[in-house]
Amino acid sequence: xxxxxxxxxxxxxxxxxxxxxxxxxxxxxxxxxxxxxxxxxxxxxxxxxxxxxxxxxxxxxxxxxxxxxxxxxxxxxxxxxxxxxxxxxxxxxxxxxxxxxxxxxxxxxxxxxxxxxxxxxxxxxxxxxxxxxxxxxxxxxxxxxxxxxxxxxxxxxxxxxxxxxxxxxxxxxxxxxxxxxxxxxxxxxxxxxxxxxxxxxxxxxxxxxxxxxxxxxxxxxxxxxxxxxxxxxxxxxxxxxxxxxxxxxxxxxxxxxxxxxxxxxxxxxxxxxxxxxxxxxxxxxxxxxxxxxxxxxxxxxxxxxxxxxxxxxxxxxxxxxxxxxxxxxxxxxxxxxxxxxxxxxxxxxxxxxxxxxxxxxxxxxx
Amino acid sequence: xxxxxxxxxxxxxxxxxxxxxxxxxxxxxxxxxxxxxxxxxxxxxxxxxxxxxxxxxxxxxxxxxxxxxxxxxxxxxxxxxxxxxxxxxxxxxxxxxxxxxxxxxxxxxxxxxxxxxxxxxxxxxxxxxxxxxxxxxxxxxxxxxxxxxxxxxxxxxxxxxxxxxxxxxxxxxxxxxxxxxxxxxxxxxxxxxxxxxxxxxxxxxxxxxxxxxxxxxxxxxxxxxxxxxxxxxxxxxxxxxxxxxxxxxxxxxxxxxxxxxxxxxxxxxxxxxxxxxxxxxxxxxxxxxxxxxxxxxxxxxxxxxxxxxxxxxxxxxxxxxxxxxxxxxxxxxxxxxxxxxxxxxxxxxxxxxxxxxxxxxxxxxxxxxxxxxx
Numbered sequence: 001x002x003x004x005x006x007x008x009x010x011x012x013x014x015x016x017x018x019x020x021x022x023x024x025x026x027x028x029x030x031x032x033x034x035x036x037x038x039x040x041x042x043x044x045x046x047x048x049x050x051x052x053x054x055x056x057x058x059x060x061x062x063x064x065x066x067x068x069x070x071x072x073x074x075x076x077x078x079x080x081x082x083x084x085x086x087x088x089x090x091x092x093x094x095x096x097x098x099x100x101x102x103x104x105x106x107x108x109x110x111x112x113x114x115x116x117x118x119x120x121x122x123x124x125x126x127x128x129x130x131x132x133x134x135x136x137x138x139x140x141x142x143x144x145x146x147x148x149x150x151x152x153x154x155x156x157x158x159x160x161x162x163x164x165x166x167x168x169x170x171x172x173x174x175x176x177x178x179x180x181x182x183x184x185x186x187x188x189x190x191x192x193x194x195x196x197x198x199x200x201x202x203x204x205x206x207x208x209x210x211x212x213x214x215x216x217x218x219x220x221x222x223x224x225x226x227x228x229x230x231x232x233x234x235x236x237x238x239x240x241x242x243x244x245x246x247x248x249x250x251x252x253x254x255x256x257x258x259x260x261x262x263x264x265x266x267x268x269x270x271x272x273x274x275x276x277x278x279x280x281x282x283x284x285x286x287x288x289x290x291x292x293x294x295x296x297x298x299x300x301x302x303x304x305x306x307x308x309x310x311x312x313x314x315x316x317x318x319x320x321x322x323x324x325x326x327x328x329x330x331x332x333x334x335x336x337x338x339x340x341x342x343x344x345x346x347x348x349x350x351x352x353x354x355x356x357x358x359x360x361x362x363x364x365x366x
Numbered sequence: 367x368x369x370x371x372x373x374x375x376x377x378x379x380x381x382x383x384x385x386x387x388x389x390x391x392x393x394x395x396x397x398x399x400x401x402x403x404x405x406x407x408x409x410x411x412x413x414x415x416x417x418x419x420x421x422x423x424x425x426x427x428x429x430x431x432x433x434x435x436x437x438x439x440x441x442x443x444x445x446x447x448x449x450x451x452x453x454x455x456x457x458x459x460x461x462x463x464x465x466x467x468x469x470x471x472x473x474x475x476x477x478x479x480x481x482x483x484x485x486x487x488x489x490x491x492x493x494x495x496x497x498x499x500x501x502x503x504x505x506x507x508x509x510x511x512x513x514x515x516x517x518x519x520x521x522x523x524x525x526x527x528x529x530x531x532x533x534x535x536x537x538x539x540x541x542x543x544x545x546x547x548x549x550x551x552x553x554x555x556x557x558x559x560x561x562x563x564x565x566x567x568x569x570x571x572x573x574x575x576x577x578x579x580x581x582x583x584x585x586x587x588x589x590x591x592x593x594x595x596x597x598x599x600x601x602x603x604x605x606x607x608x609x610x611x612x613x614x615x616x617x618x619x620x621x622x623x624x625x626x627x628x629x630x631x632x633x634x635x636x637x638x639x640x641x642x643x644x645x646x647x648x649x650x651x652x653x654x655x656x657x658x659x660x661x662x663x664x665x666x667x668x669x670x671x672x673x674x675x676x677x678x679x680x681x682x683x684x685x686x687x688x689x690x691x692x693x694x695x696x697x698x699x700x701x702x703x704x705x706x707x708x709x710x711x712x713x714x715x716x717x718x719x720x721x722x723x724x725x726x727x728x729x730x731x732x733x734x735x736x737x738x739x740x
Contacts, residue, residue, distance in 0.1 A: 013539070013540070019536060020536055020537060030568055030583075031556075031564060033567060033568070034564050049581045049582075170426065174430060177435065178434065181460075181462070182461060190458070191455075203726050203730055207726070208672075208675070210718055211476055212476035212480070214712060215479040219471075234472070237468055238468050238471065241465055241472075242469060245465055269446070270461070301557065301558060302678055302699075306703065323563060330567060330581070333566075334567065337560045337563040337564060341556050349552075352548065359620070
């Protein structure tokens with residue numbers, strides 16, 4: 001009885017793990033395929049799927065057979081003891097020894113290619129040229145599927161990467177700083193209108209930012225802020241502030257009352273209390289929200305598309321335009337996608353703990 | 367000691383007081399003006415300079431972050447120059463003022479401005495009555511976006527939250543929980559545009575013909591099972607499903623992590639008691655775990671619902687809204703930036719706002735219930 005219970009437990013463990021492994025594989029294979037493709041040569045990508053870089057059995061050309069001029073190509077043709085029509089040869093005929101004979105081109109070539117099933121994929125042809133091409137801004141050349149040499153302007157993803165940093169770093173710090181000041185004000189200071197203002201902030205938490213795009217763009221055109229870093233920092237600050245203020249308010253208002261009252265009695269000014277006590281004590285909350293905001297800004301497409309556009313291209317914009325203009329250049333798209341993903345993935349994997357904490361804090365109420 | 371001090375102040379007298387007051391005022395003017403000039407110079411440098419990009423980016427970061435900190439310091443310093451009574455009244459606004467002003471400019475006031483322009487014509491120079499709303503609720507383009515957003519909302523939300531819940535429950539019982547969860551969670555770090563490329567490559571289609579090798583994984587799998595390859599993204603209405611899968615891939619991790627931490631909070635005694643009473647694992651899950659995590663479940667559902675309502679990037683990058691895959695946010699983009707019809711665009715934005723209105727009202731109600739320290 002005890003034993004069957006135990007074996008039942010083990011078998012349910014195996015099934016649970018098996019299901020999870022399958023789901024995880026489904027989750028990872030898409031990223032993996034793109035990663036491999038980004039290192040393959042352009043003409044290889046067009047010719048075969050990325051999974052062919054692994055050892056597998058495939059038809060490999062081992063030689064050709066040239067027929068005499070005496071052979072009549074209009075009637076039945078006999079090659080290697082097998083007789084068949086031209087159309088059948090064209091489709092390919094498998095010999096008893098496993099070789100596959102296929103007519104090459106039209107009747108006049110009089111040539112058959114001989115292929116054999118062999119193990120292939122042990123010496124793969126990988127390259128980092130794709131990455132050099134998308135990161136640099138110079139003209140690039142590559143060979144397409146049909147063997148033509150194509151010349152293109154590079155995508156300067158390196159520049160876009162820098163722009164993304166210039167958007168995301170201040171765009172993360174500025175709203176957090178402003179939100180921390182405001183959260184302290186709402187949590188510890190008394191002033192007229194405090195109640196109604198904070199209620200409005202709560203109402204703004206989930207307002208779709210589409211509501212603001214048209215009026216703000218009109219303002220930006222008037223003020224000359226369109227396409228500037230200042231403009232996009234302000235926009236991201238505006239759109240990020242409600243959540244930042246709300247989360248930091250929750251955190252700061254839960255700090256020990258005695259501690260702060262002691263400081264107030266000692267005659268410290270509000271500003272000193274904020275910079276010397278509140279900010280250091282809030283570091284965990286600030287860090288959690290910072291990671292959240294940084295990833296959101298780095299991965300944002302809509303706001304960058306409207307307020308920065310072509311003037312200061314960020315990585316998502318650059319990647320989207322590669323997809324739009326060069327929709328079949330998989331070697332460029334996949335490597336560009338990886339360049340755009342490398343930093344957020346790194347931040348995410350290294351700081352996952354803080355990210356999860358911030359996310360849980362945000363979803364307890366918001 | 368005391369005497370000399372008295373004499374000193376006496377000597378300076380009224381004139382002294384006056385000159386220090388003027389000095390104070392001058393300094394109070396000088397500091398903000400200088401701050402402004404410094405920041406303005408920085409702005410001009412950033413917008414005009416031909417320096418190398420890396421220099422510009424570093425300067426921009428220092429200027430932006432430092433500038434904001436500087437403004438707070440100067441504002442606080444200025445307020446403290448005022449008579450004590452004034453300072454006490456004004457100081458809270460040094461703290462909350464900037465945030466309130468920016469939120470007002472970027473979110474609160476735009477709601478009103480968009481509402482007004484939703485009743486105006488394409489160029490915004492004349493009233494248009496309800497025309498934009500008639501378009502928004504009757505035009506076939508819009509009806510298509512409503513249908514698709516409903517698909518996103520129902521399928522996207524139920525798949526990602528359902529799958530997230532299943533994975534959270536299953537992973538909770540294994541030793542490799544952390545590994546499984548990190549893998550499912552990882553796509554959260556990837557942008558929708560990046561995810562678009564990843565999945566476009568899965569769905570890619572070359573067509574039929576002699577010697578053509580499909581390089582898209584989905585078509586290769588379909589061919590391996592002896593079926594025909596398909597142009598997945600050009601097959602309405604199924605292409606919507608293929609786009610929704612991308613959102614599920616990205617969002618399941620979020621649902622899983624939040625639900626997983628809620629599941630861990632379910633007291634073991636409750637589950638044990640249910641099992642002793644003869645409940646199966648499935649029954650225990652639905653009768654004990656689900657009611658216990660109901661609050662978190664609703665929060666996760668709400669978040670994913672908002673996400674699916676606002677979905678834009680995936681559609682924009684993958685199909686541009688063609689072949690019957692248009693969504694509200696993409697139609698908003700087209701109306702405002704491609705067709706330059708601000709009236710219609712505004713009406714569509716208001717439709718989105720109306721769609722999230724129940725959530726806003728609920729948030730406010732929860733907030734009012736929960737506030738004690740206020």
